[in-house]
Amino acid sequence: MKGPVFCLEDVKMRIGGEPLLDIARFELPVGSCTILSGRNGAGKTTLLKIAAGLRKPDEATVKTSSGDFDWREARPMLRKHSVYMHQHAYMFDQSVSDNVAYGLRKAGVPAPERNEGVRIALEWAGLAELGARNARHLSGGERQRLALARARVLSPAVLLLDEPTTNMDQEARQQSFFLIRRLVSEGTGIVIASHDRAMIGQLGDHHLNLTDGKLREVDDGSRPAPARAADAILHSAGKAP
């Protein structure tokens, strides 16, 4: 068990006086992949950032196995258990290895353990040869894989990906899909903001659409049952300390 599943309720957000989000319930399940679709400007990025504890909503309640919290109170927990990835992942001006080690360093993981974690993560992403290279000099696809490895090394309960395959060629996309599927099978809950049809078909266990600030489930043949799985985990998380 990697961490509690959490769920955002009554998420309200206005931008420049205009309502952007008015969401009754947004679940962040473990071990499944949710695709979040919606036109540009619908608020997908904002919703993901709220879930990651990066963007403050006007209102939101965070339900966890240990109780209900106001978003502000829950922010450290959201930040601890989730990792948000930008559309164009930001790479620190350091080597590939140092980028992967970043989160482990901040968490105070001792060097031998950290180096081992970095080595495994780089191998996992197929970047073992590039450890010493400056991360800014990687191609788009390599950067994306590095960003996934950098997130994976922290074992987040939830990974929030914002349009991860924009401007990527077919091969790079397939490599990213592959890694995302592996993350799901390893138990990570993934939410992907995307309008990539192929992604919805290939990765989505669950498809949510965000329109006019409301979130609704789309039944387009993507595999069901994540809700049940999440409920089961929520149940078991309740027993965890």
Add this chain to the structure above:
Amino acid sequence: MGEILRTTGDALILLFSGEAALWDIIAISFSVSLRAILVSAPLAILVAFVLTVGRFPGRRALISAFNSLMAVPAVVIGLTVYLMLSRSGPMGDLKLLFTQTAMIIGQILLAFPLLVAMSHAALQAAERDAWETAITLGAKPWQAMLTIMREVRFGLLAAVIAGFARIIAEVGCSMMVGGNILGVTRNIPTAIALETSKGEFVQGIALGMVLLFLALFLNFVLSFMQGKGELS
């Protein structure tokens, strides 16, 4: 023309003869300006950081204010500090007028807006994405701040160098609040002004060469840093 060349030659001899009085003036210049920049730079970078990451009312107005304050002439800052520190001024009891401390205060005020504006520009270039990435990967806000500073280190260094270049060459403020006392508050620019007014060009030219060399060197480093910043 021959006269100027001869004087310049004498100035070079004076410089390299290691005359104590001349090198005293140079040392005072560096000591005062380095201390001023050491005090103002960390504070200015912190302010610039708050202006970059913070979301609060009046933020834009503050940014504009710092940009505008860069234009305040050195003599006006000198006049203000003089009024504050003079015997009848609000801080007259501190007896700081005509001391190096007074010069440092003046130079801090002179450098501060420039440091804030340039650091803000540098930090802004790092984008909000860098901050969010650091936070989402588990950095605490102060750790994220250090990360961002590392990301834009060339830009920040450029700001500090530009600030230092401005205050070490500044004459108006130092003259007014320092009083140009030999061995205490006489620095390179005030010494040049004095020697020139007396018609003693040799020392003026010698000190001018030091300042010129320093200015060229700092600007060279500055443009090198900025170029490096773009490449990375």
